[in-house]
Amino acid sequence: MDKFNENQKKVIETIDSPLLVIAGPGSGKTRTLVERVSYLINKKKVQSENILLATFTEKASKELITRISAKISGKIDIGEMYIGTIHSICLRIIDENINYSYLKRNYRVLDDLEQKFFIYKKMKNFLNIDGSLEFFQFLEKRKSWDKAVELKKWIDRINEEGTSVVKEIGNERLEYLKNVNTLYKKMLFKENIVDFSNIQFECYRILIENSKVLESMREKINYIMIDEYQDTNLIQEKIFLLITGKKNNICVVGDDDQGIYRFRGATVRNILKFEKNFEIGKCKKIELNINYRSNEDIVNFCNNWNKCLYWGGWRYGKELVSGKEPKNKTLGVVKISVKTSEEDWKKKIYKFIKKLETSKKINDYNQIAFLFRSVRNKKVLRLMEYLENKNINVYSPRSNMFFFRDEIKFCIGILLCVFYQSKDFLKNTYYRECFDMTLKELENDLELRKYIKDLRNRTKSLDGNFGNFFKILYSFIGFKSFRKYLDFQEDHILKNRKTYNIGIFFKLINKFDRICQLDKIDKENIEKVVNYFFASHLVYLKNTGISEYEDIKEYAPSNSVSFLTFHQSKGLEFPIVIVGSLESGPDFIINEKQEKLEFQIMEEFEPQERVKEFDFWRVYYTAFSRAQNLLTLTCVEYPKIPVPHFAFKKVYGNLKDVVQDEFEISKLNLDETKENYIKEKLSFTNHINLYDNCPRLYKLVHEYKFPQVKTKELIFGELVHISLEELNKIKFENKSINIQEIKEKYMDFYKYLYKKYNIKLENFILEEGFTKVLDYYENYMENLDIIKDVEKKVMLTEKEYIIEGIVDLVVEKNGHLEIVDFKTGKNSGYKKEYEEQIQIYAYLLEKKYSKEILVGKIFYINEEREKKITYVNLDNEAILKTINKFKKIATEIVRKNYKTGYLDKDLCKYCDFRSYCKNYLNINNEDK
Template sequence: MKVLLNNEQKEAVESIIGPLLIIAGPGSGKTRTLVERIIYMLEEKKIEPRNILITTFTERAARELITRISERIKDKSVNLNELYIGTIHSVCLKIIDEYIFKTGLYQGYEILDDINQKFFIYRKMKEFKEIDEYEEFFKGRYLPTDWKKAIFLQKWFNRLSEENISLDDIEKKNIFLRKSYEKYSILLKINNLLDFGSIQRVALNLIENNSDVLLELREKIRYIMVDEYQDTNKIQERIIFLLGGENGNICVVGDDDQGIYRFRGATVKNILLFPENFPEGVCKIIKLTKNYRSPWGIVDFCKEWINSLQWDKFRYPKEIEAVGNKDVEQATVVKLSVKNSEIQWMERIYKFLLYLKEKEIIENYNQIAFLSISVKDKRMISLGHYLEKKGIKIYSPRSNLFFYREEIRNLIGVFLNIFPKITEKIMENPYNSDIKDYYRSSSVKIEKESKNYKELREWIKKKKKYYEDNFKGKEGLLDLFYEIISLEIFKKYLENKTMEVIENREAYNLGIFSKILKDFEILSKVEILTTENLERAMLYFFNSHLKFLKDNGIDEYEEPKELVPKNAISFLTIHQSKGLEFPVVIIGSLDRIPIGRENITDKDLEQLFKKEEYEPSYRIEEFDFWRLFYTGFSRAKNLLILSCIENETGKKIVPSLPFKRLYDKLPDVASGALKFDNLKLDIIENSKLKETYTFTGDINLYNRCPFKYKLTKIFKIESKKSLGAIYGILIHETMEKLHILILEKGLENIIEEDIFKIYYKIYLSLKESTNVTLGKSILNKGLNQINDYLKNEKEILNHLKNVEEKISLVEDCGILEGTLDMIIEENNKYSIIDFKTGDVPENEELFEGYKNQIKFYSYLLHKRKNFPIKEGILYFIKNQKKEIIPITDKDLIEIEKFYKNIIEKIKENQFQEKKYDKVKCKNCEYFHYCTLNS
C-alpha cells in the first residue's frame, strides 16, 4: 500500500544524514512521517535495524510505531527486533541490561513505582535519622509523621535524579540532602532496585564513566530519532548527544507549542536551541504545518489562542492550516455553560450528552472527552458522580476514587467484620477521625450486604469464630483475600464475559487491592498472621498502611493499549490527553489563571535547584499556561466545546481573563450555529497494537489454566511467592552472575570466595525485598549445588556463548519475548540450556511444559539470529541431571502452531475455562475459588 506524503513530510522522510529538526504541529501526520522515515531507512537506504534508535514519549507510542512499521514493510528479511525502540526510560533499561555487570546491579532487579518508592523511603527513615543534619533539615517544616517526611524526601531525591544535579553543588548549600541522597542510592543498589527517576542517571553514569561502553554503543547506534523532543529534560538531552557522537545523525521531532512537562524537569529550551548544537546552517529544519485532524474552525481557534501571547524568540513561528474546505458553514467551536449554578451546569451537560446519544450523533460515549487541569477537583468529581447516577459511565482513573468504589469498601468492610475486637481498637484512636468514619461506614455497608448474601454472612461468622477461638496462624492477608474473592458478592466481578475495561473496573480494582496487601506483607514483614502478631499487624494495616494510601490517593487501573475505553466518557487531565485525539473535546478549568502557588515548605530547597532559565522567569507561568491549553484545544477532531459556570461578580471571574476574549465570541451549543444534522463525528477505532507474549507468563500459564491467566495477567491479581520460588530466584541469579564472571575472567579464575560473596549478597537482597527467610540448611544446600555444578560442568562452561540472552521477535500475532538462561556453542552449532532448581517432575503435563519452553526459546533464537539449533537442555541443578531435547525443523513448526493457537485464544478473550484438579491445584491461590464454584 502506497502512502501519500505531502512535500514537507517527504523531505523529512528522505533527510537521513546529519541533524534534523522536525517541527510537527497538531494533527500533522507526525507518526505517519516517522513510520515512513524508518521504512525508507531500512528498505531504500539498507540501514541495519540495529543501527537505529527511536525514542517515544510513551510505551504505547513505541508499540504503535512497531505495529505500523511491521504492517508496512515489504522486505520481510529486515529484522525489526534489532531496532532500539521505546521510551527514553526503556531504552536506558535496555542499555543497563546489556552492560549490567558494570552498574553494580544484577539481573532480576526491580523498579519501584511511585507508591513503593514512598514506602521504601519510609521503611528506611531510621537510616536517614542517623545523618547528623537530620533534625536541622526538617526543622520548621510541618511534616509531623515519618510518612510525610518520606514523601518530602522522595520529591527531592527524584529531582536530584531526573535533573542530574551535581551533588557537590548541593552539598555546599544543604549537606543533609547530599548525604541522604547518597545513602538512598546505596540502599537501592544493595536491594537491587531502581526507581523511575534513577533509571536515566544510572544509564548516563554507565556511558559517561565507561568509554568502552560508549564506543560500542556509538558503533552500533548510527541514527537517532527522538519524538516529543519538547518534553525532554537535560539528562535525556545529554544521553542523546553522547550516543549521537560525531556523526550527528540525530533527528528530533516535536512541537514547542505543546511543551507541557516542565514540572517533570522537561525544558522547551532543548527543542528551541537544538540547531545551535551544530555549526551554523548544518541542522535542517522542516515544519509540518498541515493539520489533518481538525476542521478550519478548531485550527483557527487554536491559532488565535497561541498567537494571543507575545512569544518573542521563545517559539518557532509557524502557520498551521487545516486540510479541507474552509467555507463550510458549521460551527466547530462552541460553549456550553450556565450562570452561577453548579446543578444547572451538570444537568445541561448531561442533557447535551444524552441528546448526542439519542439522536445517534455519537455511536459510543468514548467519542467524547472532558479535559481539565485536574480530575481531582471537587467539581469534576461531582460531575462524574452526577453523570454516573444518570447512567453515563465515566473513565477517570486518576480521580482518587479508588477507596470509594463499592468493591473496595466491601473488601475493607469484610476485613473489619472478621476482626471485631481489633476494629473496636481502631475506632478508639483519637487521631483518626476521617479514616474512622470511612471504616465505620464500610463496616456497616458490609453488614447490610450480608443480609442479602447468606454465604457471605456464614463465612464472616465462621472466620470471626476461628480468629477468636482456635486461630493457629496459617495464613496472611493475601490468603484471606483469595478466600474473600471466592464469595458470591465478589465472584460476580471476576466472571464477566466481556473484557471491556469499564465493564471490569471492579475486577481491576481487586487486582490493585491485592498489590496493596502484598506490599503490606513485605513492608511490615508479616507474611503469616500469628497469635502474637495478629493485633499489632492489623492495627498497623488499618491505622497506618491503608490510612497513608487513602490520604495519598491511589489511581485506578489504566489500560495501556486501549487509552479510550468503550462505553464511557473519558475524564482526563490535559497532560493525560497528550498524544490522544477525540471527536468531541469538552474543556473545563476556564477559571484558571497563569499564576503558580509557591510552596513555603519547599522554598529554601527550590533555591538549590535554581538555574538560569532560558525563558524569562517572570514569563514562565504564562508560557506554560498557554501551551497547556493549546495542547488541550488541539485534541479535538470534530467539535471543541468550552464549558464553565459563568460568574461575573465576586473574587473569581469566570471565565478568567486569559479565556474571556475568545470565549465571548463563541456561539452557544444551542444557538443554532452548531448544526447537529450536519455534524459528522469520527468513531474511535479499536486498538490494533501488537501485544507482547512470553512463554512462562502467557503461553504456558494460559495452557495450564485460562481462568488463572485472566485473574493474574488481565486483572493483575498478585500471586504469593513461595519459599521454593525465592530459593529458585536465589540459585538462578547467583548462577547468572557467575556465568557473567566466567565470560569476563574465565572459569579458572573463579574461586569459592567469589561464589560465597555473590550468593549471600543476592540472598540478603532477596530477604530484604520479599521478607522471606531461608533456613541455614536450605542455604547450605543451594551453595553446595552451585559449587558442584561449577566443578562438574566444565565442558558446558568452556563452550559458554551467552547468558541471560533477552530475545524479542515481532510476528503477525504479536511480539514474542524470552530470556534464555544460557547459550553454548560447539562446532558452530548452538544449544540452549534452561536451569531448573526443583526435582525432575513426575507430572507429565509439567514436564511437557518445560520441553515446550525449550522449543519456544529455540524457535526465538533461530528466527531472531538464524542460529542452527542443535538441542535444548533442561538442567536440573538439584541432582545435576540433564534432559536432552533434540530440536528439529518439525519441532519448530509444531511449537509455532502451539503458541499461535494459544495467542489466538487470548486475543479472543477465551478465559472462562477452569482446569480444576483437586490434586494439581491444591497450591494455587484460587483453590478456594474453584472449590466453591466448581
C-alpha cells in the same frame, strides 16, 4: 513515500546529521518516525541493533513497536533494537553493563508509591542530617508522611537535573538536600533497589565513568531518535548526547507548545536549545505543520490561543494548517455556558449530549471527552454523578473514587472484621462505613462469618500465624459474599469495574507486605503491624489517591463519556472535546517557597516570573488540540469572580453557544473514535504456557491484574537459575572464579531475592541449592565449548502479536549450535511444554544466526546425574507442529477466548484461585 507530505519525506530521508523536528498536533509524527525506521532498515540496510528509538510513555512505546514490526521484514529481530520508553532503555543499558553498576542482578524497581514509603520508613535517618529542622520548617511540613512525600519530590528533581545541587555557597537548604540524596542513594543500592529518577542517573553514571562501556555503546548505536523531546529532562538529554558522540546522527521530535510536564522535571529548554548542541549550521530543522486530526476551525482556534500571549522568543513561531478533509459543515468551536447556576449548567450539558444521541450524530458516548485540569474537583465530580444518574456512563479512572467504591470498602471491611479489636479504628468515619457495610453483607454468608470468627479467635489467642495480609485476603476469595464482587466473564472496564478494582487492591496489599517485609502476622508483630496498616498506611493511600484500572489499548471504553485531566489526554484524540476549568488562570495555585527552592535546583532557562504563564498556555493548548471535529468550551459564567478567567477573554468572547442558530447540529459530521491498535507482547512462560495450562488463570493474572502468591519453590528456582546464569556469563567473558566466590555470589543473590519477595528459605534448602550450583560448576560448565550467548532474548513477530522469550545458553560446537534451557523441576510433569519451548527457540535462533541448531537440551538442576539432561527433537516436522500450536494459543489470547473446561488436579493444587473455582464453578478436583 507517496503518502507523505514533503516535510515528512525530508524527516524520513534526513539521516546523517542532527535533526530537529517540530511536530504540531495531529501532524503524523508517529507515522513519520515509523517510516524513518523502516527507511533505515529496509532501504539503507541498517541493522536493527544499531538503532535507538525512545519515547515518553508506555502507550507510545507499544504503539511504535506495533507499527514498526508491521513495516519490517519478519527476518529482522525488532528485539535487538533499543526501542521503548527512556526508562526502559536506560534499564537495558544498566542490565547489559550490570558489572559496572551499583546495582546487582535481580534488582527491583520502586514505583512512585513504593518510593514514598521507602523514604517514610527511613525518615529518622534523614531527620538526623544537619539542616533538616530548618528545611521542613521552611516548607511548613510537620507530619512524617508529608515530609517523605516532599523529600521524594526533591530527590527526583535533583537526579532529573543531573546536578550536584549546591549552586550557592552557604545555601543550607540545598546542602541538606545534597546530603539527603547521597544517603538515599546508598540506602537504595544497599537494598538492591532503584527508583525511576535514579534509573536515569545510574545509566548516565555508568556511561560517563566507564570509557569501555561508552565506546561500546557508541560503536553499536548509529542512529538515535527521541520522540516527545519537549518532555525530556536534563539527565536524559545528557545520556543521548553522550551516546551519539561525534556521529551526531540524532533526531529529536516534539512540540514545545505541548511541553506540560515541568512538574516531572521535563524542560522545554531541551527542544528550544537543541540546535545549540552542535556547530552552527550542522543541525537541520524541519517543521511538520499540517494537522490531519482537527478541522480548520479548531486549528485556527489553537493558533489564535497561542497568539493571545506575548512569548518573547520563548517558543518556536509556527502556524498550523488543517489537512483534514472538511466533512464538518457547521461551526467547529462553540461553547456551553450558563449565567445562572451549576444545576442549570449540568442540565444543559446533559441535554446537549442527548441531542447528539437522538439526532444520531454520535453512535457511541465514547466519541465525547470532557477535559479538566483536575477530575477530583468537587464541581467536576458532581457533574459526573449527575450524568451517571441520567444513565450516561462516565469513565474517569483518576477521579479519586477508588476508596469509595463498594468493592474496596467491602475488602477493607473484611479486614476490619478480623483485626479491629486490636485498636478501636471504628472511630474513623470511613472505617465505620466499611465495617457496617460488610456486617450487612455477612448476614447471608454463614460460612464467611464462621471463617472470620475463627481468624479473630486466633488473633486473640495469638495461636500460631496465618500469613500476611495478602495471603489472608486471598483466603476470602472463594466465599459467597466476596464472589458477589467478582465477575470473571465480563471484560468491559466500566461494567466490571469491581473486579478490576479488587485486582488493584490485592496489588496494593501485596506491596504493603513487601514494604513492611511482612511474611506472617504472629504474636510478636500483630499489634504493631495492624496499627500501622489501619492507622497510617491505608490513610496515606486514601489521601494520596489511587487511580482505578486503565487500559492503554482502550482509552475510550464503549458506551461511556470520558472525564480526563489535560495531562491524561496528552497523545489522545476525540471527535468531540469539551474543555472545562475555565475559572483557572496562570496564577492557579501559588506556592512561593516551593518555587523558590525549585529554581535554586533547576538550571535556569525561562524567566522565572513567566513560567506559570507559559505552562498555563501550553496545557490548555494541549487540551484544545485533542479535538477532531468539535471543540466546546464550557463554564458557569460568574462575572463577579470572574469566570471565565480573563486569560480566555480573546478566544471565548465571540464563541457561539450550542443552542444558538449559528451552530447547526444537523450539519455536524463526526469521526468514529479510533481504536488504539497495539500488538500483544507475549512471553513463552508467563503467557503461552500459562494460557495452555489454564486460560481462566491467565485471564485473572493478565486481564484483571491479580498478583500471584510467590512460593518458596519459585524463589528457590530463581535463586539457582540466576546463579547458573552468573557462572555462564563469567565463562562467556573468559573470567575465572573460585568456589568461595561462587558461594559469596550465591548468598548475595539470595539476600536480594529475600528483599525483593520477602520469602525466607531455610538453611537446609539454601545448602541444597548451593550443592546443585557447585555440581554444575565442577561437572558441567567446564565441559562447555564455545559459549555463543547467555540469556539471549528472542522474538517471533506476527501480525497480531509478538512472542518473546529468553534462551538460557547458546553453545557453538563443531561449527553448529546447541541451546540449553535450565529447569529446577523434575524430569517429568511439564516436560512437553519445556520441549516445545526449546523447539521455538531453535526456530528463532536459526533465523538470527543463519546456522542450524542441531541440538536442544533441557538441563534439570534437581535431577540425579543420569537424568539431568534431556535431548529435544529438533526435526522440521516437530518444530512446525509446535510453531502452529503456539500460534494458535497466541491467537486465542489476542481474541480473549478464555473459556476452559475441566481443570487439572495437579495444576490446581496450589492455585491462588482454587477456592473460587471449586465453590463458584462447582469444580472439585479432589474427587477426580
